[in-house]
Amino acid sequence: MTRLTRTFAATALAAALAVTAGCTSDDGDEASGGGSEELKSVTYLTSFGNFGRDSYAWVAKDKGFFEEAGFDVDIKPGAGTGDNIKTVVAGQADFTPIDLTGGLLQFGNGEAKDFVVVAGIQQRTMAAIIALDGSGITTPKDLEGKKLADSPGSVVRNLFPTYASLAGIDETKVEWVNGTPQTLMGTLASGAVDGIGQFVVGKPTVETVAQGKTAVVLPYSDIMTDLYGNVLITSTKIAEEDPEMVKRFSAALLKGLEYSITNPQEAGEILAANVEESNPAAAAAELELMAAFVNSTSSGVPVGALDSQRIARSIAILQGAGAIPAGLEPEQIVNFDLAPNAES
Numbered sequence: 001m002t003r004l005t006r007t008f009a010a011t012a013l014a015a016a017l018a019v020t021a022g023c024t025s026d027d028g029d030e031a032s033g034g035g036s037e038e039l040k041s042v043t044y045l046t047s048f049g050n051f052g053r054d055s056y057a058w059v060a061k062d063k064g065f066f067e068e069a070g071f072d073v074d075i076k077p078g079a080g081t082g083d084n085i086k087t088v089v090a091g092q093a094d095f096t097p098i099d100l101t102g103g104l105l106q107f108g109n110g111e112a113k114d115f116v117v118v119a120g121i122q123q124r125t126m127a128a129i130i131a132l133d134g135s136g137i138t139t140p141k142d143l144e145g146k147k148l149a150d151s152p153g154s155v156v157r158n159l160f161p162t163y164a165s166l167a168g169i170d171e172t173k174v175e176w177v178n179g180t181p182q183t184l185m186g187t188l189a190s191g192a193v194d195g196i197g198q199f200v201v202g203k204p205t206v207e208t209v210a211q212g213k214t215a216v217v218l219p220y221s222d223i224m225t226d227l228y229g230n231v232l233i234t235s236t237k238i239a240e241e242d243p244e245m246v247k248r249f250s251a252a253l254l255k256g257l258e259y260s261i262t263n264p265q266e267a268g269e270i271l272a273a274n275v276e277e278s279n280p281a282a283a284a285a286e287l288e289l290m291a292a293f294v295n296s297t298s299s300g301v302p303v304g305a306l307d308s309q310r311i312a313r314s315i316a317i318l319q320g321a322g323a324i325p326a327g328l329e330p331e332q333i334v335n336f337d338l339a340p341n342a343e344s
Contacts, residue, residue, distance in 0.1 A: 117334040201290045
């Protein structure tokens with residue numbers, strides 16, 4: 001019995017060692033591939049509220065793109081370029097889209113620092129003024145004598161003096177009042193203002209809120225053709241301390257962006273499943289309009305790419321209009337080592 005007991009014990013020990021060795025080997029393989037690593041918590045701000053134009057972040061989360069890249073992402077609604085920059089620089093969020101022109105204005109005038117652009121979202125600016133048919137606004141010049149609403153930190157509002165100068169508008173004859181992402185469209189629909197700062201892709205959502213009234217869109221890109229739209233930023237600190245993490249996050253987000261513009265109806269449904277007040281049909285319509293801004297047919301560059309020469313021309317436009325002083329260089333605001341290459 002004693003010999004039999006020793007035999008069973010030896011066999012059990014050998015089996016246990018074999019299992020332990022096998023688990024150690026498997027764990028090592030998973031760790032090397034990131035399979036068993038704990039997901040890194042990341043806070044992401046949308047560009048402005050939770051409209052269809054920002055649904056690609058929800059898509060990247062829902063389809064598992066973030067998780068595959070090693071991230072557990074908390075998506076929160078942003079409040080426009082100025083506020084989003086402040087939140088990222090303060091360390092209260094890790095990544096957010098901002099309008100590049102708005103970022104250039106803030107950085108160039110010393111109003112913001114310690115942030116860096118790491119990827120493109122739209123190859124052309126989507127900034128615009130949107131009014132409703134019957135407001136008397138059909139051309140930029142018609143904005144004189146009208147009341148417009150937008151959040152104080154939005155790129156549409158901050159870029160308006162430059163737009164007005166190039167479009168021949170006397171900006172002193174235009175009244176601006178404050179609004180929030182949540183209230184702007186309702187304010188326009190109610191007739192309290194004549195127009196609002198919006199992105200071009202906001203047209204279908206505005207018309208939904210306005211119950212079928214036709215929206216009139218004045219795109220800034222009609223006047224300023226070289227300007228990029230939204231770009232992805234992070235803090236200078238994060239970019240310097242963990243550049244590989246930044247690349248992985250950007251790639252996952254851009255994967256969600258490509259999927260969204262290719263599958264706008266599904267993306268709209270994903271947004272609606274995560275954001276109660278969203279309208280899936282309006283979100284899909286926004287994405288359909290945004291596709292042309294993400295996939296630039298004129299440049300043929302990869303999704304997310306940034307070109308230093310184009311950014312230099314954007315800077316020159318702003319300097320020529322007196323919006324920012326001389327001296328700003330593209331490399332001061334964009335990390336081209338982290339951003340996808342426009343020539344790839």
